[in-house]
Amino acid sequence: MGPLEGVKIIEIAGIGPGPFAAMLLADMGADVIRIDRPKKDGPGIAIPDRANVLNRGRRSVAVDLKSPEGIETILKLIEQADGFLEGFRPGVTERLGIGPDVCMKRNPKLVYGRMTGWGQDGPMASVAGHDIDYIALSGVLHAIGPKDGKPTPPLNLVGDFGGGGMFLAFGLVCGIMEAQKSGKGQIVDAAMIEGSALLANMFFSFRATQSWLEERGTNILDGGADFYDTYETKDGKYMAVGAIEPQFYARLLELTGSDPDLSNGQLDRENWPARKDSLTAIFKTKNRDEWTELMEREEACTVPVLTLSESLEHPHIKAREVFVNHEGVDQVAPAPRFSRTSPKLDLPPPAPGEHTSEVLSDFGISEEEIATLKENGAVVQS
Numbered sequence: 239m240g241p242l243e244g245v246k247i248i249e250i251a252g253i254g255p256g257p258f259a260a261m262l263l264a265d266m267g268a269d270v271i272r273i274d275r276p277k278k279d280g281p282g283i284a285i286p287d288r289a290n291v292l293n294r295g296r297r298s299v300a301v302d303l304k305s306p307e308g309i310e311t312i313l314k315l316i317e318q319a320d321g322f323l324e325g326f327r328p329g330v331t332e333r334l335g336i337g338p339d340v341c342m343k344r345n346p347k348l349v350y351g352r353m354t355g356w357g358q359d360g361p362m363a364s365v366a367g368h369d370i371d372y373i374a375l376s377g378v379l380h381a382i383g384p385k386d387g388k389p390t391p392p393l394n395l396v397g398d399f400g401g402g403g404m405f406l407a408f409g410l411v412c413g414i415m416e417a418q419k420s421g422k423g424q425i426v427d428a429a430m431i432e433g434s435a436l437l438a439n440m441f442f443s444f445r446a447t448q449s450w451l452e453e454r455g456t457n458i459l460d461g462g463a464d465f466y467d468t469y470e471t472k473d474g475k476y477m478a479v480g481a482i483e484p485q486f487y488a489r490l491l492e493l494t495g496s497d498p499d500l501s502n503g504q505l506d507r508e509n510w511p512a513r514k515d516s517l518t519a520i521f522k523t524k525n526r527d528e529w530t531e532l533m534e535r536e537e538a539c540t541v542p543v544l545t546l547s548e549s550l551e552h553p554h555i556k557a558r559e560v561f562v563n564h565e566g567v568d569q570v571a572p573a574p575r576f577s578r579t580s581p582k583l584d585l586p587p588p589a590p591g592e593h594t595s596e597v598l599s600d601f602g603i604s605e606e607e608i609a610t611l612k613e614n615g616a617v618v619q620s
Contacts, residue, residue: 240267240572240581245414248273248315249296249323250336251590254369254394255402255430256325256353257292262407263321264295265572265581271319271597272298273312274590276618291569293587299598300591300618307616309335315601316341316348320417321410325353328363338425348423349413353406355397357429369397369430376401376435385455385462401433456507458482464513465490465504468543475526476543477533479517489538494520591620 245268249260264270272293287293299315302308313336316322322341324331331337338350352358355367362375373379373396374389383390409426417423444450444457456462465481481490488501496516503509521529526542533540544552550561550568562571565586572581594617598608611617 239579239584240265241576241579242411243267243579245269245321246319247271247321247323247410248312248319250325250331251275252325252353254325254398255406255428256323258399258403259351259353259406259410260296260323261292261294262403263410265583267579267581270296271315272296272588273315274298274300274588275303276300276590287589288565288586289567290587291567294564294569294583295585296588297585297593297597298588298590298620299594300620302616302618303334305614305616306335307611307614311598311603311611311617312336313341313344314603315597317344318601319345319348320414321349321351323351323353323406323410327366328354328358342423346423347417347421349410349417349426350423351406351410351413351426351428353402353428353430355402355430357432358427369394369402372397372401372430373434376431376438378434378438380452381438381441381454381460383454385453387454389454396437397430397434400437401435402428402430405433405436458505462507462510464510464517467514469517469521471524471526471529472522473525477521477526477529478541478543480539482539486537486539489536490533490540493533493536493538493540496520589620591618594619 242263245263247260247263247268247270249256249270249272251257251272251274260270260272299311301312316336324336332339338352341350342348354363355372356362356365370379370391373392378396379389379391381389382392406426406428409428413424413426441450450457454460459466461467465479465487468476468478470476479490481487484501484504487504488498490496491498491500494517500509500513524532529540530542534542542548549555555561559571561568562583563569564583567586572583594612595608598611598617599605603611608617612619
């Protein structure tokens with residue numbers, strides 16, 4: 239069930255990119271064991287356990303990380319794992335007794351994944367930060383936002399999830415594949431500042447050819463061009479226009495009743511402001527649904543800007559089953575899709591310690607040992 243079936247991953251509970259990476263691996267069929275702290279010490283914003291979809295697909299063992307017996311229990315699980323994920327600041331797992339040297343001594347084939355904002359070294363390695371900070375320093379945030387306005391955070395998609403969790407999951411899978419050939423593990427140092435910068439690599443190509451200006455809202459993909467922007471409709475909603483290619487731009491002009499001669503000089507920056515003003519006025523003559531009916535399936539690359547709730551009900555989204563309702567919670571289905579080893583949602587997000595006894599038993603720890611660990615508080619069964 240999924241292309242990573244048979245792969246075992248130990249995840250130390252965290253927030254943001256770490257859980258996202260673990261979710262991606264679990265979605266693909268890996269057996270991901272989440273090491274939670276007792277609920278009262280758990281990290282992150284308070285979300286009901288079953289609604290915390292970033293934690294889906296894995297079992298939870300609650301461990302006291304300050305207990306020597308608890309740390310030893312984690313090391314016993316690591317002995318049988320292919321990969322390990324942690325998202326602490328540099329040096330924290332070493333102080334806890336589950337740093338890479340200790341873990342890889344117990345399991346030489348272990349791929350040890352580390353998720354940080356700034357990386358494991360460098361002058362800012364130990365400094366606190368969040369998504370917005372990492373994409374600010376990588377140059378990405380500066381490029382996002384309106385002309386003559388301030389930089390606008392693109393939610394936390396670029397740092398936490400795109401530049402963080404995805405690169406951590408990718409790095410872990412690469413490391414595991416290499417370990418299967420070499421018999422040796424290694425450390426994966428995933429840093430959001432580097433991942434977010436890499437996502438913007440195409441713009442360095444533009445910069446090298448002097449086709450990208452550093453002033454926001456003046457470029458082809460940042461809302462500067464009339465053919466790549468959003469436009470408010472009569473009812474206060476929006477349409478998204480991405481008519482970059484000449485044939486799509488010509489169709490956009492035709493469907494909006496614009497002058498077809500405007501297709502000449504499409505890429506001339508000097509023309510963009512006036513053309514945006516014209517399209518702004520035109521789009522305000524109809525409601526969003528009217529424009530959608532006219533344009534959504536035309537070769538004009540123009541579609542409605544939907545809310546999350548509206549997206550759930552869109553015919554194409556429903557036909558592709560992009561969203562699923564699992565255990566009563568709407569969420570996005572696993573992606574990408576596979577023709578043969580198709581991933582499926584299995585376990586709902588666990589309560590911390592929900593599977594403690596089950597997992598420890600599966601990893602060969604005796605009932606007597608489990609009982610002792612519970613009695614002294616090293617592990618907790620919820």
